[in-house]
Amino acid sequence: MSKVSLQERYNKFSKAAKYNLNSEELFCVCRRVDDGELMVACDGCDEWFHFSCMKLDPKYKDLVSNFYCIFCDELLHKGSTLWKKKCRLAGCYKPVRIDADSQKASKYCSDEHGVEFMRNELLKRFSGSSKECRLREPEIASVVCGVADLDEFRVLGDSMPVYEGMDVDMPEELAQRVAQLDAELAELRRAEALYTSKEKYLLKLRDKIRLVNEVLAETEPEPAKKGKKPKIDVCGYDATLVLDDEQWRAYEASEECQKTLRLACWADLDATPEQAREAYHAQQRFAGLCMADRKKCVRHLTWYSIQYDTVMLRLNEVLYRVAQLERAKERVAQEWRSQLLER
Secondary structure, three states: OOHHHHHHHHHHHHHOOOEOOOOOEOEOOOOEOOOOOOEEEOOOOOOEEEOOOOOOOHHHHHHEEEOOOHHHHHHOOOOOOEEOOEOOOOOOOOEOOEOOOOOOEOOOOOHHHHHHHHHHHHHHHHOOOOOOOOOOHHHHHHHHHOOOOHHHHHOOOOOOOOOOOOOOOOOHHHHHHHHHHHHHHHHHHHHHHHHHHHHHHHHHHHHHHHHHHHHHHHHOOOOOOOOOOOOOOEOOOEHHHHOOHHHHHHHHOOHHHHHHHOOOOHHHHOOOHHHHHHHHHHOOOEOOEOOOEOOOOHHHOOHHHHHHHHHHHHHHHHHHHHHHHHHHHHHHHHHHHHHHHHO
């Protein structure tokens, strides 16, 4: 689609009526009422769009992390749609499970799907074509019985076996390579912890902004003339996000940061709704947040999407590099084991 035609579509969409003659709200580019068809909200413009109109397959509905409509993505450049990691099991379109304590992502949406995936993998490995090396039942039993637990079973065959007598120190050349890899991995782990921390902070910051908006809306006096209260949507920009890495690590350990991460209700802010309302009308910061109207705050336009997308990009880059180095370490270990086996 050309940019000109997209601009024309956006102009038509932005000028379209918001309600029909029956005062029913209209949604999406098709401007229809909510008839129960699957929709998703755009994080750029807060409009709701049908999956079908956005050419999204409904089976991916649980995998949408941040959605940006075609206008916000390709025309206004507010951000791009982000997807959650999919369960490895074929045919499952649920996101992988995230450990609540470590925040580490699993490869599956549930234990049951993890077991089913491994069962399918075993069937493929042990019942392959006649051109492959196929194990007989006694051999399969020997392999399976040789592992101590489920974790060992899951990684069976991923690396070379370790036999008695192989615990010999590596030659200096290989040991230096491992040391270099370990040093780089240590730095990457620090970076991973930093970006993971920022991601958690941004998610909690979004909850904080939502809480402030809700309280402001509840305490805003009724308008003098009949009509709806104006929608309150503060900018919410937090200046701590511009701290460099070392400053952020120091801030992360501070009580102020921990207070934000523990935020669950208004009482956790140690402030009154009146103070928030005064800050909102005076356009002053409140609880570390910019209280300007989000759509009118030109200084921090689309700041949340930019910050979150940047953090996730950096985190994914770090995780990709970590995986590369872990594989490199395993190759060094395999090289050493091969040398021992050849002796």
